Amino acid sequence: MANQLEQQSVDLRWSVPSTMLPRVWGPLNLGDRLFRTLTAVFALLLLAVLASILAVLIYESSSSMSAFGWRFLIDSTWDPVSKEFGALPLIYGTVVSSALALLQAVPLSIGTALFLSEMAPGWVRAPVSFLVELLATIPSVIYGLWGIFVLIPCMRNYVEPILSSTLGFLPLFQGPKYGVGMLTAAVILAIMVVPYVTSVSYEVFQAVPNAQREAALALGATKWEMVRMAVLPYGRTGLVGAVMLGLGRAIGETMAVTMVIGNRSEISLSLFAPGNTMASVIANEFSEATYDLYVQALVEVGLVLLLVTVVINALARLLVWSVAGPSAGARGV
Amino acid sequence: MTAVVCTLAVLTPLFLIFGYLLLEGFSSLNVSFFTQLPKPVGEVGGGMANAIAGSLTLIGMACLLGLPIGVLAGLYLAEYGHGSFGWAVRFCADVLNGVPSIVIGIYAYTLVVLPMKSFSAYAGACALGVIMLPIVARTTEEMVKLVPNSLREAALGLGVPTWRTTIWVVLRTARGGIITGIMLAVARIAGETAPLLFTAFGNQFWQRGLGGPISSLPVQIYTYAISPFDDWHRQAWAGALVLLTLIFLTSLSVRLLTRGQFRAPR
Numbered sequence: 001m002a003n004q005l006e007q008q009s010v011d012l013r014w015s016v017p018s019t020m021l022p023r024v025w026g027p028l029n030l031g032d033r034l035f036r037t038l039t040a041v042f043a044l045l046l047l048a049v050l051a052s053i054l055a056v057l058i059y060e061s062s063s064s065m066s067a068f069g070w071r072f073l074i075d076s077t078w079d080p081v082s083k084e085f086g087a088l089p090l091i092y093g094t095v096v097s098s099a100l101a102l103l104q105a106v107p108l109s110i111g112t113a114l115f116l117s118e119m120a121p122g123w124v125r126a127p128v129s130f131l132v133e134l135l136a137t138i139p140s141v142i143y144g145l146w147g148i149f150v151l152i153p154c155m156r157n158y159v160e161p162i163l164s165s166t167l168g169f170l171p172l173f174q175g176p177k178y179g180v181g182m183l184t185a186a187v188i189l190a191i192m193v194v195p196y197v198t199s200v201s202y203e204v205f206q207a208v209p210n211a212q213r214e215a216a217l218a219l220g221a222t223k224w225e226m227v228r229m230a231v232l233p234y235g236r237t238g239l240v241g242a243v244m245l246g247l248g249r250a251i252g253e254t255m256a257v258t259m260v261i262g263n264r265s266e267i268s269l270s271l272f273a274p275g276n277t278m279a280s281v282i283a284n285e286f287s288e289a290t291y292d293l294y295v296q297a298l299v300e301v302g303l304v305l306l307l308v309t310v311v312i313n314a315l316a317r318l319l320v321w322s323v324a325g326p327s328a329g330a331r332g333v
Numbered sequence: 334m335t336a337v338v339c340t341l342a343v344l345t346p347l348f349l350i351f352g353y354l355l356l357e358g359f360s361s362l363n364v365s366f367f368t369q370l371p372k373p374v375g376e377v378g379g380g381m382a383n384a385i386a387g388s389l390t391l392i393g394m395a396c397l398l399g400l401p402i403g404v405l406a407g408l409y410l411a412e413y414g415h416g417s418f419g420w421a422v423r424f425c426a427d428v429l430n431g432v433p434s435i436v437i438g439i440y441a442y443t444l445v446v447l448p449m450k451s452f453s454a455y456a457g458a459c460a461l462g463v464i465m466l467p468i469v470a471r472t473t474e475e476m477v478k479l480v481p482n483s484l485r486e487a488a489l490g491l492g493v494p495t496w497r498t499t500i501w502v503v504l505r506t507a508r509g510g511i512i513t514g515i516m517l518a519v520a521r522i523a524g525e526t527a528p529l530l531f532t533a534f535g536n537q538f539w540q541r542g543l544g545g546p547i548s549s550l551p552v553q554i555y556t557y558a559i560s561p562f563d564d565w566h567r568q569a570w571a572g573a574l575v576l577l578t579l580i581f582l583t584s585l586s587v588r589l590l591t592r593g594q595f596r597a598p599r
Contacts, residue, residue, distance in 0.1 A: 035496030039409035043422045046406045046470060049463060050425045053432065053440045060443050111339025119336055128340060130588050135347050137584045139524025141551045142573045145558045146350045149357075149566070191346045198343065245431070252433025254527040255555060279435050279527070286439070287531040302439045306432060313431035317424065 057303040064296035072300060078265035078276075080285070085297040087304065089265045093275040094305075097182055097257065098250040100271070101189030106243055109194050113201035118227055129202065136195035144259030147188045152179040152260060155187070160272055175270035180262035183271040188260055189250045197246040204238030204323050205231055234323075241319030248312040252305065254279040278305040351577065358574030361567045371537050371553075377564050381572050383539050384553035388523065390540070391457045391533060391549055395522055396515070398462030399469055403518075404511060406466075407473025412499055414474070423474075426467040437463050438528030446532055454543040457533030464525060465518040472514025476507045513587045520583040524576060526551035550576050 058065075065072070068085060075086020116129055156179030163183075167173045208231050216230040232239070262274020263284055276284075278301050289295040365380050372379030406426075410419055441460035446452055480503050488498040504511075529535075534546040535556060550572055557569035 029494055029496075031497070032495045035499065036409075036413055039405050039413065040418075042402050042405035043409040043414070043418075045402050046422055046429070046466060047425045049466065050429050050432075053429075053436065053463075056440050056443050057436070060439070108339045108343050111336045112343045115336035115340045126592075128344070131344055131347060133588075134581065134584060135343075137520055137524075137580050138347075138350060138577060139526065139551055139580065141524065141526040141555050141558070142350065142354070142577055145554060145569055145573050146353055148558055149570075150349070150353055194343050248431050252431070252435070254433060254435045255551075259555075259559060279433055282435050282439070283527055283530055286442075287534070299439055299443075302436050306436045309431055309433055309436075310428055313428050314424070316431075317427045 054306065057299060057306060061296050061300035061303050064293060064300045067293065068297075068300075072297075073304070076267055078281070080289070080294050083293060085293075085300075087278070087301055089267045090276055090278045090281050090301060091304070092267045093182070093261070093265075094251055094277040094279070096271075097185045097189055097261070097275070097277055098247055100182070100186035101193055101250045102243065102247055104186065104190035105193045105197060105246060108190075109197035109242075109246070110201055110239065112194075112198045113205055114227060114231075116198075116202050117205035118223065118231065129199070132195050132198050134195075135191070136199070140192070140253060140255035141259075143188055143192055143256035147184065147256055147260040151188065152184055155179050155181075155184045159183075164272075171269045172271050175268070175272045177272050178262060178274060180260055180274055181270075181272045182261065182268075182275045185257050185261040185275070185277070186271075188256045189253055192253060192256060193246040193250050196249050197242050200242035200245055200320060201235075201239055204235040204242060204320065207238070207323055207325065208234045237319050238323030241316045241321075241323070244312055244316035244319065248309050248316060251277075251312065252279060252309050254283050258283045278302075351581075354570060354574045354577055357567070358570035358572075361571035362574065366568070366571055370539065371568075374562060374565075379568075381550065381553055381568065381575075383536065384548045384550045384572065385575070387454075387533070387536070387540060387548040388550040390454060390543070390547065391461055391529070392519055392523060394454060394458030394543070395461035395465060396519070398458060399465040399518065400515065403466050403469025404473050407470040407511075408477060408499065408504070410470065410474040411477035412503075423471075426470050429463075430467040430471070433527075434460075434464055434525050435527040435530075438530065438532055441528060441532045449544070451544060452532060452534035452546040454533060454540065454545075454547040457529050457547060457549070460528035460532050461522040461525060464528065465522050468518040468521060469514055472517060473507075473511050476510030476514060477503060479510065480506045509590065513590050516583050516587050520580045520587075523583075524551055524580055526555050530555075 064085070068075075072085065072087050073091065074088055075084070076088040077084045077086045078089050079085075112132065116125055116132075120128065156177055160173075160177040160179070160183070163173045164177065212230040212234055213226055216226040221229055257277055258280040261276060261280055263276055263280065264274040265276045265281060266273075268275065282298050282302055282305075286295070286298050289298055365378065367380060367385065368382050369378070369380035370383055371381065406422065410423055410426075413419065414422065437460050440463065441456045445456035445459050449455070484502055484506060485498055488502045489495065493502070529549055529552050533549060533552070535552045536546045536548040540547040554569045554572045554576065557565040557572070560566070
């Protein structure tokens with residue numbers, strides 16, 4: 001809010017309506033024009049990098065795309081040995097692990113964000129939000145390392161037996177308990193996604209004007225009712241955006257997932273079964289792809305991953321910006 | 334009450350991870366860890382000296398690529414980015430931020446490794462530079478926007494041309510914030526593994542020039558973690574402890590230095 005006020009107030013360079021500025025970009029000073037062109041070129045470079053990533057991936061996967069066509073997305077056999085590449089097991093793995101991760105992460109994140117914005121005393125807010133952000137800075141490979149040696153034994157020896165003895169009638173919880181598998185990947189993804197959803201939700205809740213809260217309280221609402229009536233509905237769009245940002249992160253997460261998901265490119269109903277996601281199959285098989293079609297098929301998987309992530313992130317940013325302003329989420333989170 | 338439980342549940346993995354790292358990794362940290370090359374499989378001992386040096390090399394080269402473009406693009410966004418082009422660049426920066434790092438690895442592979450026909454530090458640095466680009470650009474923009482307009486007007490009123498104002502007054506004032514933005518970006522790329530898997534590739538020896546495979550700390554941790562050897566696991570924990578400590582220290586200093594500047598108003 002203060003930022004917007006600042007921009008509304010004194011910026012004499014823009015107080016002249018743009019129609020009155022000379023046709024050539026305002027100042028006729030050569031130094032100013034050169035500087036502005038220089039910085040504009042570098043800003044254009046940023047655009048160009050994104051566009052070139054898309055172009056490079058499309059170019060590099062072109063022969064795989066022409067060999068498989070749309071069947072690539074619906075074939076369920078990923079068999080490099082017999083040169084059959086169908087990405088459905090990978091898409092399935094990505095969707096299931098991300099959805100499960102979000103199912104676990106979103107309630108926890110929104111609860112934490114509510115705690116930070118509504119209930120925490122002032123001296124608690126800064127350290128706790130810093131600690132949550134620290135979670136986001138832990139590299140993926142360290143999550144994977146911890147996952148292999150701490151989480152997997154815990155899942156194999158405690159969590160999965162309990163789940164199969166209580167909920168074993170569901171096909172979701174049947175099958176051998178390896179420890180590695182979709183469920184463990186989902187748990188690690190949830191831990192990794194929580195800080196992103198929390199910090200963006202926190203910014204969204206901060207953007208709710210105090211007047212809304214006070215109005216609810218003045219009508220006699222309890223604290224929880226105030227949150228439910230004033231804060232949550234106002235920030236609903238932003239919350240959806242935060243969840244989608246988390247989804248975007250979960251889909252693209254590579255190292256931690258590669259280390260705990262078991263790396264078997266097959267579709268299986270059981271959550272205990274190993275699987276593969278789009279990102280993890282690239283990480284595992286790219287440097288060992290022995291023939292061109294293999295590499296191109298992997299690049300095509302990367303292209304699908306890129307498109308899905310770009311669409312989700314774009315939608316998410318738009319939703320968050322509509323509530324919390326264009327500077328929300330600028331710190332790389 | 335539920336909210337407090339949520340917060341505690343969210344913070345528990347942080348303490349668990351750091352705790353296990355300290356528990357498992359601290360005992361393996363000694364001078365030889367930082368100065369020796371990895372020993373052949375089966376021999377106990379050795380260190381990760383080449384990985385640490387490789388990481389520093391890659392980060393330095395990535396900064397050469399990412400910093401000029403990032404800072405200048407951020408400067409453009411803050412000073413001239415009020416229109417639709419600025420909105421488009423800002424949007425692209427945020428989208429680029431969310432592109433999975435493995436996809437950026439494929440990009441660097443196609444652009445650098447394939448023409449050079451070799452894994453190299455250049456390819457790894459290209460990937461890391463592209464990752465750090467949007468972070469540097471956005472934080473530079475935010476920091477330059479925080480510089481009060483009165484400073485610009487004072488300089489302009491004294492007859493300083495706009496471009497000189499931007500460089501000598503605005504940039505100089507925002508330089509602390511920009512440096513913290515750079516530290517944030519460095520903390521992020523220091524831990525990136527996926528793009529380095531098939532660009533810089535990894536090396537068990539000292540790198541010979543920048544045109545060949547180069548090891549880096551996160552890739553070495555990954556290689557050791559998925560191996561079947563206990564000694565390598567031990568070293569992976571130690572390497573992870575070193576990496577995480579550096580990243581935590583960087584994040585802590587960034588947080589301390591920008592205290593009060595990013596607080597969203599209520």
